[in-house]
């Protein structure tokens with residue numbers, strides 16, 4: 001693969017920084033306690049470098065390279081999980097992404113927020129933390145949880161006698177879990193898409209794009225009817241691209257869609273195109289995309305598994 005020349009292009013793009021489940025792929029247990037025969041997908045990761053292995057999956061995360069009408073690029077990050085640093089080293093360098101302009105969080109689980117500490121490595125250096133903070137958009141529930149996980153990232157003033165330590169600087173912005181409460185990030189409007197992520201928990205997906213309509217839903221076990229209406233062909237209008245959660249190949253799971261529920265949802269929502277994310281090691285990229293090619297022909301909706309490092313130019 002050649003280095004992507006992002007800045008010279010006058011078009012927006014979506015960069016899939018991560019397409020894997022919370023424990024990521026390869027699954028550590030498959031390598032330290034191999035089964036007989038060993039797990040092919042995980043063993044492949046020991047012989048093929050991650051940047052050339054579509055089965056090497058970090059935590060789900062999307063970078064929107066938003067090109068404004070004046071040609072200026074803004075980099076909007078959705079989620080920063082446990083593998084954020086690795087994703088920066090691999091894909092920010094490859095696509096020459098120089099910074100993160102703003103962040104949106106889907107929810108406060110480890111695979112969506114534990115990279116926030118590492119955000120300082122992509123912020124300008126200041127020993128005294130005297131930099132403009134990165135805007136970060138999240139719900140009040142997510143804010144409450146992040147404040148417990150990272151009190152030092154939320155704390156406004158030093159306590160008496162406390163030394164200054166360099167930490168990431170954020171401008172926390174609270175958003176509502178409501179389709180009717182859109183918000184604007186670096187010039188691009190986002191519509192929150194509340195979805196059930198387990199029956200006791202609401203996570204957010206996001207709908208964005210004026211010219212091309214994109215919905216990103218990384219953590220979902222059930223669509224709420226109002227949300228489904230906003231992103232379905234039979235409702236508010238057909239999506240150009242649906243990016244959707246799928247955890248395991250078969251069966252079901254209490255907090256995520258698995259392959260059968262994902263494909264059912266794709267049929268119901270009927271987007272022009274869909275890409276799947278959040279996969280465990282049960283998915284083999286090439287084999288399952290061959291299956292999906294057949295499925296897509298049959299159903300008339302192109303669906304493929306995404307992979308880490310996938311970059312899709314798109315007119316937003």
Ligand SMILES: [Zn+2]
Nearest residue numbers: 030039042281
């Ligand atoms: Zn495995």
Ligand SMILES: [Zn+2]
Nearest residue numbers: 107109197219
């Ligand atoms: Zn989650």
